Amino acid sequence: MTVISKIINRTKRMILTPKSKAVWQVPNPRDSDIYLISYPKSGNTWMRYLMAYATWPELVDIDLVEMASYIPSFQLEHDTAMMIDPASPCNQLKHRIIKEHNAYDKLTQQNVKRAIYLVRDGRDAIVSYWHFCNQRDQTAIPLSNFIEISAKPEHSFGSWKDHVMGWTNAQLDAKLIIRYEDLLKNPGLWLRKSLEFAEIETSDSIIEHAVKCASFDAMKKLEQTKGFNLDQLKAVEFVRQGKEGSWQDTFDENDLELFRRFHGGGISELGYSW
Numbered sequence: 001m002t003v004i005s006k007i008i009n010r011t012k013r014m015i016l017t018p019k020s021k022a023v024w025q026v027p028n029p030r031d032s033d034i035y036l037i038s039y040p041k042s043g044n045t046w047m048r049y050l051m052a053y054a055t056w057p058e059l060v061d062i063d064l065v066e067m068a069s070y071i072p073s074f075q076l077e078h079d080t081a082m083m084i085d086p087a088s089p090c091n092q093l094k095h096r097i098i099k100e101h102n103a104y105d106k107l108t109q110q111n112v113k114r115a116i117y118l119v120r121d122g123r124d125a126i127v128s129y130w131h132f133c134n135q136r137d138q139t140a141i142p143l144s145n146f147i148e149i150s151a152k153p154e155h156s157f158g159s160w161k162d163h164v165m166g167w168t169n170a171q172l173d174a175k176l177i178i179r180y181e182d183l184l185k186n187p188g189l190w191l192r193k194s195l196e197f198a199e200i201e202t203s204d205s206i207i208e209h210a211v212k213c214a215s216f217d218a219m220k221k222l223e224q225t226k227g228f229n230l231d232q233l234k235a236v237e238f239v240r241q242g243k244e245g246s247w248q249d250t251f252d253e254n255d256l257e258l259f260r261r262f263h264g265g266g267i268s269e270l271g272y273s274w
Helices: 005-015 044-055 076-084 105-109 122-135 141-147 160-168 180-185 185-199 206-213 216-225 253-262
Strands: 033-037 099-101 114-119 174-179
Touching: 033 044, 044 099, 044 114, 044 206, 114 160, 114 180, 122 141, 122 160, 122 253, 141 253, 174 180, 174 185, 180 185, 180 216, 185 206
Parallel strands: 033 099, 033 114, 114 174
Antiparallel strands: none
């Protein structure tokens, strides 16, 4: 077996999650819960910070372990403990906000009534996700291989196309769809819309404060000085670029064709151009 084959096989094991783990096990679920969902590396961690800083403006430079008390992720054990604790700030909200990456399937259909869905140009998301997985897993898988592997049906998130079209077409009680590129251009506007969706009242000055606290520079500084304090992020440059159109600096013609084949439906429907 060649070195590159070993790397690819190792990375498949790292980034693919057995279906047996894909269980919707939310502690004390509520119909009023709002799920903050996106395909990986599409902006929902950023929105998580924006909403937390706007809802609890006294917060300063919290890491992702501390974030569990405010906007948890039910896939993490520490976050689950915070969701169970009735004293946790997240449980004081009319609509608890829960961050996830799950694809829309029968399990989500049965459990999710309300969602904020962030969609990012899949080519940018894939490039960022590729960097993330290679750093996290200490691998060097080529982008072309990653594009195909990450779209496999057995992948815990599936293809970008299936993920975004599944959620954007989902019939929910309430749904807000936000394009990452629009959030980049006007974070205050889309933060305001998200807070209104969650029935959280706040002032323009607090929204301005939250946007400043969760700016790219502030998040980069937080990662470098305090870190996010999650084991899986210790070797990762989590806040990397966050730019629109960065895929054009990385994709070659073959990569673009592979993306079109394995991930690419939905590009035009969501306002992106080939």
